[in-house]
Amino acid sequence: MQQIRPPCPPFLTAADAARKVRLAEDAWNSRDPEKVALAYTADSIWRNRINFLEGREKIIEFLEKKWRREQEYRLIKELWAFHENRIAVRFVYEWHDDQQNWFRSYGNELWEFDGFGLMQWRVASINDMPIAESKRRFFWPQGRRPDEHPGLTELGL
Template sequence: MSRPPLPPFDAETAAIKTRLAEDAWNSRDPEKVALAYTPDSQWRNRETFVRGRQEIVSFLVRKWAREHEYRLIKEVWAFRENRIAVRFAYEWHDEEGRWFRSYGNENWEFDESGLMRRRIASINDLTIDVGARLFHWPQGRRPDDHPGLSDLGL
């Protein structure tokens, strides 16, 4: 199974790979997201360690059961050969209606087929007022004309 673009990455292919990841995560479809990772992919997500596609699916099911109206923007920070570093922000609310903006960084490593074999994520949550929200597109893929993180000053 191949998931283009394939390494080694340049500025254009790193940006494409990042947008494809953002689109998949904004789908909130755990099975779809998991297909971008190797069967034995290793994650560190905050304090949680995940290994393999089935654990990825289980992790995402739990995540999106807690994080309602999830909307994510990713941006390339750096790239080299088969690695991409991204920064991201996403907005969501909990069951009590409290809104959050979560900020983070991810380090990605890909195999030769373009599947991610390692994902290391560091994330911090900030409580925000509903009026401070910046991600207002309908649930799903971020529209092409919606500002990115740098454009929003994040």
């Protein structure tokens, strides 16, 4: 039986596309690789920085390694554009390494979904900027960003 992950394409309204983006943000902020991987098709294709991945198992391995390195990870995603079964997103996340060096990572993603709402293709371009801990902007408790927390536009990011 095919898994369905609403909202499903075609994305007809900005509200539907923004809901899909928020669900993705929530999953990534869980830092649970297996939960995140369920939003992708079994044969999903990714390009993440210089990494090219195919399939859920590779996605899980990638995310496990990522979140071991990127500690105290907190992410905000924002809808940029949408059309039919595609969504463009910009995002920012903050994290530190095992030496307590803080970073703010800026990026853009292109997503393509199958008819069941699973992401079948993801392309992410990301740049890391070292920041002083005093420059951090994301302070909610680890996990889902509270609804009242400002988004990227409100934060001027």
